[in-house]
Amino acid sequence: MLSRTLEEHRAAVTNALAPIPPLTVLVGDAAGATLVEPLVAAAPLPAHDVAAWDGYAVRAGDVGADALPVAHDVSFADRGPRTHLPGTAARVASGMPVPTGADAVVPLVATDRGVARVAFHAPVRAGAGVRRAGTDAAAGRMVVPAGRRLGGRELALAASLGHPRLTVRPVPRVVVLATGSELVDPGSGRAGVPEATGHLIAVAARNAGAHAYRVGPVPDDRPTLRTAIEDQLVRADLLIVTGGLSDGGQDTVAQVLQDLGDVDDVRLALEPGPHHAFAMLGEEGARRVPTxxxxxxxxxxxxxxxxxxxxxxxxxxxxxxxxxxxxRGRLDRGWPSPPGITQAVPVRLGLDPSGTVTASPACEPGDVTLAALGDADGIAWVDAATTEVRAGDVLRCTVWDD
Known part of the structure; x- marks a missing residue:
């Protein structure tokens, strides 16, 4: 068994989990993927001044006590803004280009809705009812940076800029497989331990940006576990197995992984839970799945x-x-920390009257419970070189934001 620090194991896993090669896909198929190249507005958005609401395009100075003749209806069939005739009004719908020379759009509710001539109920100021060219984005502006996960807002921007396709990194497919002969699905009616870890890790993978699929629970029986893992390799970009790593003879995960590929069986300098493994499954020269x-x-x-x-x-x-x-959180109490081990401690975060971030352990460090995770706002990390944490010490704290 290998012995690794947390930093060494993190580097080994990160180096193996290479980003998925880019694909060019239709805008509608890009949701959830990450953008490879920044999205830049090649032209102003909108390209012309447009009406903010349904109404009449006018010159503000022409609106007075007398009705104005309606010169024409603005149409989306026009290639660009038509020239406005002074002393007239033009009917225009929301989003349509404002005729060149008009400087306001009067909403329908402020008129008598005339067809040949239109009367206005009140004066209008220049600029009212007009969304100027470039309001959403000026030409040359980066509207979505590379590496951004694409949601509805980003895809709407891409579509508005006229992009039918985007080059993205597809969303990885993560399969989470829970193993343990003692485990049962909640509500199954069978005696055993309700399986919880697979649900937790599947949601964590989804929140990290992946498509996650939970499988299990799968018994520790070696042939059954091997078959279950092989069945998932065809669809997984990453396989995460939970359980089956204790030193008991019935825990078979490390042995099954060794049957299927190259495995690092690791004693990790991390508390809690020191036994971990990382594998590349599949034949050399063929598609291999990090596990x-x-x-x-x-x-x-x-x-x-x-x-x-x-x-x-x-x-x-x-x-x-x-x-x-x-x-950086200031601790309200101390505790001994095992030498040479990075310790992860769930903490509640707060602010004292001076505005300093405070951190209070949600459980006894080294004896972390699932309930403590639910109570915590984040994790305090105790470096491996630290053997004694004291009240008032300031530690780096990860903040849960999902």
């Missing part, structure tokens, strides 16, 4: 995911920002 084995205990798996899986997965997705936001 991470995490502890079966939900709290240990969650903290390990935050420690090294999430940043590696974010890189695989193509994000430029792979680390959660963090703060």
């Amino acid at each position: 991470i084995a995490l502890p079966g205990a939900p709290a240990a798996a969650a903290l390990a995911f935050e420690a090294y899986v999430r940043p590696a997965l974010r890189r695989m997705c193509g994000f430029t920002e792979v680390v959660r936001p963090g703060v």
